[in-house]
Amino acid sequence: MLESFALGAEYVFTVPCLAVLFIGVCVGIVFGAIPGLTANMAIALCLPLTYTMSMAMGMSLLIALFIGGISGGLIAAILTRIPGTPSSIATCWDGYPLMAKGQGVKALGVGIVFSFLGTMFSICILIFMAPLLADVAVQFGAYEYFAVAVFSLTLIAGLTAKSLSRGIISGVLGCMCATVGIDPCSNMLRYTFGSSTLAVGFNILPVLIGLFAVYEIMSKIEKANTEGPTINLSVDMKGVKGFGFSWAEFWGQKWNLLRSAAIGTTIGILPGIGASTSNVLAYSVAKNQSKYPEKFGTGIIDGLVASESANNASIGGAMVPLLALGIPGDTVTALLIGALTLKGISPGPLLFIENVDLVYSVFIAMILASVVMLFVEFYGLRVIAKMLGVPKEYLLPAIFIFCIVGTFCVHNNIMDVWAVLVFGLVGFAFEKLGIPAPPFILGFILGPLAEINLRRGLMLAQGDFFKFFESPIAVFFFVLTLISLYFSARKVLKK
Amino acid sequence: MFKHWNKSLSIGVIFGLLGIGYLAGSFFIKKTRLEGVVGAEFVPRVYVAILFICVAVQLYQGIRQYIADCAKDEESKPVNWTGLRNVLIAFVCIFVYVSMLETLGFLLCSTVLLYVLCMLMTPGYKKPNHVGYGVLAVVLPLVAFFLFKYLMYMPLPIGTVFGG
Numbered sequence: 001m002l003e004s005f006a007l008g009a010e011y012v013f014t015v016p017c018l019a020v021l022f023i024g025v026c027v028g029i030v031f032g033a034i035p036g037l038t039a040n041m042a043i044a045l046c047l048p049l050t051y052t053m054s055m056a057m058g059m060s061l062l063i064a065l066f067i068g069g070i071s072g073g074l075i076a077a078i079l080t081r082i083p084g085t086p087s088s089i090a091t092c093w094d095g096y097p098l099m100a101k102g103q104g105v106k107a108l109g110v111g112i113v114f115s116f117l118g119t120m121f122s123i124c125i126l127i128f129m130a131p132l133l134a135d136v137a138v139q140f141g142a143y144e145y146f147a148v149a150v151f152s153l154t155l156i157a158g159l160t161a162k163s164l165s166r167g168i169i170s171g172v173l174g175c176m177c178a179t180v181g182i183d184p185c186s187n188m189l190r191y192t193f194g195s196s197t198l199a200v201g202f203n204i205l206p207v208l209i210g211l212f213a214v215y216e217i218m219s220k221i222e223k224a225n226t227e228g229p230t231i232n233l234s235v236d237m238k239g240v241k242g243f244g245f246s247w248a249e250f251w252g253q254k255w256n257l258l259r260s261a262a263i264g265t266t267i268g269i270l271p272g273i274g275a276s277t278s279n280v281l282a283y284s285v286a287k288n289q290s291k292y293p294e295k296f297g298t299g300i301i302d303g304l305v306a307s308e309s310a311n312n313a314s315i316g317g318a319m320v321p322l323l324a325l326g327i328p329g330d331t332v333t334a335l336l337i338g339a340l341t342l343k344g345i346s347p348g349p350l351l352f353i354e355n356v357d358l359v360y361s362v363f364i365a366m367i368l369a370s371v372v373m374l375f376v377e378f379y380g381l382r383v384i385a386k387m388l389g390v391p392k393e394y395l396l397p398a399i400f401i402f403c404i405v406g407t408f409c410v411h412n413n414i415m416d417v418w419a420v421l422v423f424g425l426v427g428f429a430f431e432k433l434g435i436p437a438p439p440f441i442l443g444f445i446l447g448p449l450a451e452i453n454l455r456r457g458l459m460l461a462q463g464d465f466f467k468f469f470e471s472p473i474a475v476f477f478f479v480l481t482l483i484s485l486y487f488s489a490r491k492v493l494k495k
Numbered sequence: 496m497f498k499h500w501n502k503s504l505s506i507g508v509i510f511g512l513l514g515i516g517y518l519a520g521s522f523f524i525k526k527t528r529l530e531g532v533v534g535a536e537f538v539p540r541v542y543v544a545i546l547f548i549c550v551a552v553q554l555y556q557g558i559r560q561y562i563a564d565c566a567k568d569e570e571s572k573p574v575n576w577t578g579l580r581n582v583l584i585a586f587v588c589i590f591v592y593v594s595m596l597e598t599l600g601f602l603l604c605s606t607v608l609l610y611v612l613c614m615l616m617t618p619g620y621k622k623p624n625h626v627g628y629g630v631l632a633v634v635l636p637l638v639a640f641f642l643f644k645y646l647m648y649m650p651l652p653i654g655t656v657f658g659g
Contacts, residue, residue, distance in 0.1 A: 169550070172545050172549070176542050179538065183535035186534065188525045189525070190535055190539065191517075217612070218585060221578070221581045221612075222579065223578060224581065224618050225618075226575055226577075226578060392616060393621075394613065394631055397612035397616065398635055401639060409651075420593075421589050425586065428582065451538040458532075459532055463533075
């Protein structure tokens with residue numbers, strides 16, 4: 001293995017490759033930090049640049065963009081309560097309240113360090129266990145995916161603060177919104193009202209921007225006339241050592257880190273789920289497991305650690321099926337496969353035998369990109385802190401325009417911008433009615449996964465639902481579902 | 496009657512009606528002719544069933560709270576009507592913005608929207624900085640437009656009235 005590492009290092013440790021890696025991380029962070037722009041977009045834009053590069057350099061650039069893009073989302077989430085990317089939804093829930101308490105440096109420092117550790121955890125898993133895990137992932141069929149989706153949906157209970165029924169309403173509404181468009185199993189149109197633009201359904205980005213960004217702007221507008229002169233939220237760098245948190249605080253999060261990174265890596269390995277789900281799941285699991293769940297959402301580092309370590313751990317996870325099987329788990333890995341194919345390399349089991357130098361150069365590029373990300377974000381803290389000095393009446397409308405631009409550019413379709421407005425109204429109505437928005441997002445992401453796999457499974461089993469219980473993996477997740485439901489019911493009865 | 500109206504009742508009524516509409520919509524989904532295949536309308540109906548159960552819980556809780564509030568006869572919290580009016584204005588502005596985006600183009604629409612949003616977001620204790628808002632409203636859309644068009648090759652709407 002050391003020989004393989006040395007071979008990979010030979011390709012990556014060159015001045016042009018390191019420069020490309022650094023630029024990639026910086027660009028990725030910028031794309032991640034601006035709501036509306038995503039890591040996918042950055043990679044898609046930079047893919048043509050890799051045509052003229054060597055394989056190792058091209059992959060280094062794309063991986064740097066991926067890692068920077070996922071991590072950069074935490075900046076907007078903590079500073080403005082608007083998730084920079086779908087993978088930093090849960091970062092808002094404790095990141096912003098922590099900053100509002102005057103602990104902005106701590107919030108950013110925790111986010112940065114645990115993003116790094118989450119990525120490193122998943123890279124270790126990728127290096128040592130990729131072929132083994134890929135074999136397990138291949139065994140996931142319709143029954144198993146359905147069981148995972150149902151289990152994940154039961155975690156909605158953990159995301160509801162006051163009323164379980166309101167949380168379920170929110171989750172079901174998310175599932176319902178995801179049914180708009182062409183049914184992926186039968187190709188029948190659902191809830192399109194004869195509109196061809198609705199046939200493609202709603203994209204996650206406009207939903208997210210509407211629910212979080214538009215709502216944030218509207219709540220500021222609503223309070224503007226009654227707001228008195230308040231102390232402007234700021235990130236004070238004076239007297240701050242290191243990343244702004246103590247060793248005791250760091251050590252106290254070790255189990256949370258390991259559990260969340262494991263969730264992130266597992267979710268990343270399973271094709272089709274990704275970082276946008278893993279951060280929410282890790283957050284709700286951390287909340288359910290916590291001795292003080294009532295403190296979640298008030299600004300504690302536990303929630304931040306769970307979200308950031310999970311979303312970044314999904315990166316290494318997503319690379320497992322890509323390198324070991326040649327299966328793209330999400331849009332980003334599909335683009336990475338595209339880059340490999342353009343160079344005449346077919347990812348899959350033979351990659352570890354025929355192109356071992358490339359595989360290890362990817363591993364080294366991932367490690368280096370994570371380290372560069374840590375340093376760029378650490379030294380960028382001061383610049384990030386200055387952003388908060390900008391008055392909200394300038395900052396939020398400016399962010400909103402970038403949200404609109406980003407949304408429009410995803411499909412070059414005005415329909416997505418309309419969706420921002422609609423989901424903005426939904427978000428505002430939710431706030432007024434006391435309905436939590438996080439279960440909506442979970443339902444929107446997991447609803448289609450559950451539906452497609454339930455129907456596929458029933459087709460395979462010729463309508464016999466009990467066939468789902470013949471799969472040991474599915475049974476394992478069904479048991480977890482029952483345990484989760486039991487604890488949720490106990491929580492409700494206690495109230 | 497509306498003096499003691501509460502959130503649970505609102506949720507029950509709004510989402511109950513929404514559920515009925517969604518259920519009705521499921522009857523317009525074409526059915527598959529293949530045997531042993533679950534149709535596209537199956538899962539939406541499962542969702543509606545879950546929604547109706549939760550709506551019933553909310554209505555039950557709402558009615559109980561309504562009766563309790565009537566017995567206490569407490570005054571409800573004052574509503575910030577000015578704030579809500581400003582939110583309504585902002586939503587209308589965004590509605591007009593999206594409607595006009597392809598006709599008037601990104602630059603013109605964004606300039607107007609940015610200025611209005613800056614004005615609406617100005618805290619009550621501050622004087623609006625018209626010059627600052629104007630500069631931001633003009634410069635930011637220009638930067639975004641050229642950045643996306645020439646650096647990222649993502650064209651934004653120019654506006655049909657300007658030949659786009």
